[in-house]
Amino acid sequence: MNKDDRETSDLSEYRVLVTPTSFGKDDPALKATLEKTVGKVIYNPTGRPLTASELAPLVKDIDGYIAGLDQIDGSVIGVANRLKVVARYGVGVDRVDVKAATKKGIVVTNTPGANSVAVAELSIALMLALGRQLCKADQATRRGEWLRFTGVGLRGKTVGLIGFGAIGREVASRLKSFGSRILVSVRRTKPETAEGSGVHLVSLDELLALSDFVSLHPSLNPSTAGMVNESFLRKMKSGSFLVNTARGELIDETALYHALAQGHLRGAALDCFTKEPPDADNPLLQLPQVMLTPHTGSHTDEATNTMGWMSLQSCLAVLRGEQPSCIVNPEVYEK
Numbered sequence: 001m002n003k004d005d006r007e008t009s010d011l012s013e014y015r016v017l018v019t020p021t022s023f024g025k026d027d028p029a030l031k032a033t034l035e036k037t038v039g040k041v042i043y044n045p046t047g048r049p050l051t052a053s054e055l056a057p058l059v060k061d062i063d064g065y066i067a068g069l070d071q072i073d074g075s076v077i078g079v080a081n082r083l084k085v086v087a088r089y090g091v092g093v094d095r096v097d098v099k100a101a102t103k104k105g106i107v108v109t110n111t112p113g114a115n116s117v118a119v120a121e122l123s124i125a126l127m128l129a130l131g132r133q134l135c136k137a138d139q140a141t142r143r144g145e146w147l148r149f150t151g152v153g154l155r156g157k158t159v160g161l162i163g164f165g166a167i168g169r170e171v172a173s174r175l176k177s178f179g180s181r182i183l184v185s186v187r188r189t190k191p192e193t194a195e196g197s198g199v200h201l202v203s204l205d206e207l208l209a210l211s212d213f214v215s216l217h218p219s220l221n222p223s224t225a226g227m228v229n230e231s232f233l234r235k236m237k238s239g240s241f242l243v244n245t246a247r248g249e250l251i252d253e254t255a256l257y258h259a260l261a262q263g264h265l266r267g268a269a270l271d272c273f274t275k276e277p278p279d280a281d282n283p284l285l286q287l288p289q290v291m292l293t294p295h296t297g298s299h300t301d302e303a304t305n306t307m308g309w310m311s312l313q314s315c316l317a318v319l320r321g322e323q324p325s326c327i328v329n330p331e332v333y334e335k
Contacts, residue, residue: 011038011319015082017058019044020068020089023308026301030308037316038064049276052076059083064315067096069276069295074100085318087311088328090115090298094220094247098329108328109314113166114306115298120170122297123245124178126269127154127213130241135291152212152241152266154178160185160211162204163218163246171215172199183207187223208235213243220247228252233259239266245297248273257283260290271297 016038024030035041042058044050049069050058059065059080066087077083077100086096088110101108129135132151140147159175160183161168172182182199185207208214214236218224228242228251236242242265244251253274259265261283269291270284276295284290298307310326317324323333 011316014038014063014319015040015042015061016064016066016315016319017042017062018066019050019070020066020307020311021047022299022304023066023068023089023311025304027305027308030305030312034312034316038319044068064319066311066315069095072096072101077101077104077106080104080106085109085315085324087315087318087324089307089311092220092247093328094249096328102329102332105332107318107324107332109311109318109324109326110328111307111310111314112326114310115303116166116170118300118303119167119245119297120174121300122271122293123167123171123215123217123243124174126243126245126271126291126293127159127215127241129291130243130267130269131213136288154180154213157181157212158183158210159213159215160207161199162186162207162214162216164199165217165219167245168217169197171217172197183211186218205235208232209237211237211240213241215243216246216250218246218250220249225249226252228256230255230258233264236265238264241266242268244269245271248276253282253284257287260284260287265289267291269293271295 016034018041021044050071052071052073052075055070055072055076056079059076061082062080063082064085065083066089068089072086072095074097077097083106085107086101088096088108091110091112093108093110096108098108131153133149137149154175155178158181161171162185164184164186175182176198183202184199185202185204233255256268260268267289271293272295278285285292298304314324314326
């Protein structure tokens with residue numbers, strides 16, 4: 001960022017791209033504030049996360065970017081000639097080429113903690129719905145059937161959490177109220193992190209062998225991409241459930257399909273997929289024991305409002321020449 005950028009306070013000539021479709025949905029003041037502050041706001045024309053090829057023509061003359069789950073790779077950064085900030089509406093930056101952004105002097109921010117409770121609540125909801133076969137019960141009742149489905153409760157069951165960041169901790173705190181035994185497997189968490197949280201730190205193999213429900217909460221990186229593969233699934237307890245409210249790329253979807261179709265797993269709930277939205281011929285969509293939601297973990301009124309204001313404040317701060325909070329690449333200010 002050069003001196004002229006830092007001294008700029010009048011934002012009336014700036015253009016901002018906003019791609020999260022829930023931005024301002026529950027709080028119109030978000031859009032109103034942005035629109036009266038900058039010269040022009042361009043909103044997502046598709047209603048879904050944008051691909052790199054779709055983003056490229058949109059970012060060429062953009063100064064600020066409030067970004068959803070779009071594919072912001074090097075090709076997008078390369079054509080963003082005026083871009084000063086990518087303010088992620090959410091926590092993960094795995095779809096942002098942060099290195100390319102930093103090299104070009106573009107600030108990347110995120111909204112840590114804003115959606116932790118919302119995602120944790122959905123994780124619990126999916127466990128309950130899977131265990132009690134709520135989707136099947138609903139559909140059968142609509143057909144005029146009056147069936148008695150035998151469910152699986154959470155009390156006395158073992159729930160394994162892979163990853164123990166903000167979301168994992170929120171899930172654990174809620175599971176304690178259900179009377180579940182909570183196992184946690186992480187790569188870097190020290191034992192003292194779990195003290196007083198009512199969880200047991202174990203190896204991944206032990207967690208998979210003992211858990212009735214396995215819930216995924218790690219960040220997506222080269223070491224976790226595809227971690228739920230054939231070997232992982234084979235180690236899971238027979239008849240157990242898998243819940244993913246993190247990232248679709250964590251799962252080898254073909255391997256998961258076979259584990260479910262062959263009856264090794266009793267069910268799965270997926271809020272995210274390798275390709276979003278998933279193709280209509282994705283075999284997982286054909287399995288009745290699979291629950292599907294459209295990456296909606298963070299879509300509660302509280303979470304979207306918090307993410308909205310945090311990303312908006314970060315975006316405007318950078319455009320004003322100020323240093324925002326929640327910077328992903330602070331080294332950009334060392335240039």
